Amino acid sequence: QSALTQPASVSGSPGQSITISCTGTSSDVGSYNLVSWYQQHPGKAPKLMIYEVSKRPSGVSNRFSGSKSGNTASLTISGLQAEDEADYYCCSYAGSSTFWVFGGGTKLTVL
Amino acid sequence: QLQLQESGPGLVKPSETLSLTCTVSGGSISSSSYYWGWIRQPPGKGLEWIGSIYYSGSTYYNPSLKSRVTISVDTSKNQFSLKLSSVTAADTAVYYCASSVTAIDYWGQGTLVTVSS
Numbered sequence: 001q002s003a004l005t006q007p008a009s010v011s012g013s014p015g016q017s018i019t020i021s022c023t024g025t026s027s028d029v030g031s032y033n034l035v036s037w038y039q040q041h042p043g044k045a046p047k048l049m050i051y052e053v054s055k056r057p058s059g060v061s062n063r064f065s066g067s068k069s070g071n072t073a074s075l076t077i078s079g080l081q082a083e084d085e086a087d088y089y090c091c092s093y094a095g096s097s098t099f100w101v102f103g104g105g106t107k108l109t110v111l
Numbered sequence: 112q113l114q115l116q117e118s119g120p121g122l123v124k125p126s127e128t129l130s131l132t133c134t135v136s137g138g139s140i141s142s143s144s145y146y147w148g149w150i151r152q153p154p155g156k157g158l159e160w161i162g163s164i165y166y167s168g169s170t171y172y173n174p175s176l177k178s179r180v181t182i183s184v185d186t187s188k189n190q191f192s193l194k195l196s197s198v199t200a201a202d203t204a205v206y207y208c209a210s211s212v213t214a215i216d217y218w219g220q221g222t223l224v225t226v227s228s
Contacts, residue, residue: 034213
């Protein structure tokens with residue numbers, strides 16, 4: 001069982017927006033603004049899409065955005081494109097004894 | 112831009128020790144900016160953080176694996192390493208080395224390690 005809870009799957013049509021939630025606790029998501037999101041295509045390494053809750057690394061499309069409220073973080077993808085179909089993982093810092101905790105992953109299907 | 116590359120055996124026998132090395136290029140492993148770590152992903156499953164090390168040698172381990180994990184740094188070779196002892200089939204996974212600051216910024220391509228006799 002993963003430390004952070006994500007829906008197993010979400011889907012949307014091209015051009016639509018979807019949101020993936022990531023629920024943790026007051027010991028991880030709720031305590032630190034160090035939530036990140038990763039995109040993983042089959043057979044590939046994860047790619048950082050969002051860091052520090054809502055910041056985008058250079059080169060990541062502005063269609064990807066992040067937010068947090070309390071113990072729940074969210075990733076929103078707007079203007080869905082076929083290439084967005086992938087697995088998405090959230091991650092939060094959880095203190096020096098636990099460091100990084102991940103969500104179980106969400107499979108995004110673009111219909 | 113940092114590049115990380117894992118190396119090591121792809122097959123390990125049960126009860127033995129899994130050993131992997133990560134070679135860092137494009138930057139110094141002695142940089143005070145980064146933590147260096149290992150993350151694994153069993154086939155068809157999610158990501159699990161194994162542990163991280165700071166260039167000074169301070170280590171941080173997943174509590175569920177702490178008794179079996181050792182991560183070390185070799186600054187002369189710009190490498191860091193993972194040792195996981197007493198492996199079982201449950202340790203079969205793709206193992207990634209990675210660097211982190213406020214997120215896990217850079218990842219190696221991953222290497223599949225299978226535990227089987």
